[in-house]
Amino acid sequence: TNPRFDAEAVAEELSVSYGFNVTVVHDATRRQMLDSLNAFASRHYGDQDQLLVFFAGHGSYDEQYIQDGFVVAADSKTAADDTYKDTMVQYNWIRRRLANAASDHVLLVLDVCYGGTFAEQLGSGNARSGDELYQSVSTAELVNRKLKYRTRRYVTSGGKERVPDGVPGEHTPFVRRLLEALRTYGGEDGVLTMSEVYSYLERVDPEPRAGEFDRNEPGSDFLFIAK
Structure with a gap:
């Protein structure tokens, strides 16, 4: 299926080209999603270690009771049989768990329906991070x-x-x-920033959304550093 194909392709690129330590969880049940997120968030991380969480699959949204989105798990019931979405994983739970993750640098990527409702207020999709301020510094200084x-x-x-x-x-x-x-591998300096990533994503229809949550500090970024 497409989600499995997508997850494996992204995982391979992150592992082979950028040196990420990758774990792929296919067709996860709700409990497996919660356990996996908790395990990733609880690991020991160094000062410059980064945590990327990528969901590929299906999403849902509750307009009537909760006004929040959900990731649909392998064992989730249909919306008609799950009035309060108890068998799905609520975006608010994901947001809160990643907010308290042990890593100082966290990126969540959601390729699911209603993913933009992850933000408490829908953002404009602007992911600029001030790269122009750092264009003349060395790669090591940029990363630092x-x-x-x-x-x-x-x-x-x-x-x-x-x-x-x-x-x-x-x-x-x-x-x-x-x-x-x-697959640009960061260009000449070998460092791919979030604004560079978004320059590729912004032409997709519907428009992807990007933003920050839980005390993201000004000047921060998530970096993909080519091997």
Whole structure:
């Protein structure tokens, strides 16, 4: 299926090209999602270690009772049989757990329907992070400056809306552009910033959303540093 194909492709790129220590959880139940997120958030991290959490799959939204979005798990019930979405994973739970993660640098990527409702207020999709301020410094100084501050950022494949699954057997439009960004390998300096990633994503329809949560510090960034 497309989510499995997408997750494996992103995982391979992160591992092979950027040296991420990758764990892939396929077709996770609700309990497996909660346990995995808790395990990732609780690990020991160094000062410049980063945590990236990527969801590829299906999402839902509750308009009547909770006004929040959810990731649909492998064992989730249909909306008709789950009035309060108890069998799904609420975005607010994900937001709170990642807010308290042990890593100082966290990025959440949601390629699911209604992913943009992860933000307490829907953002404009502007992910600029002041890269122009650092264009003349060395790569080492760029990394040190950007990873000096607490990072809590997110990117989603759309707003409060359904997003396309893509052609069966191919990547979703969002993941296709994400992979294109990752395969630039950071250009001449070998460092791919979030604003550079978003420059690839912003042409996807529907428009992806990006922003910050829980005391993200000004000047922070999430970096993809090519091996």
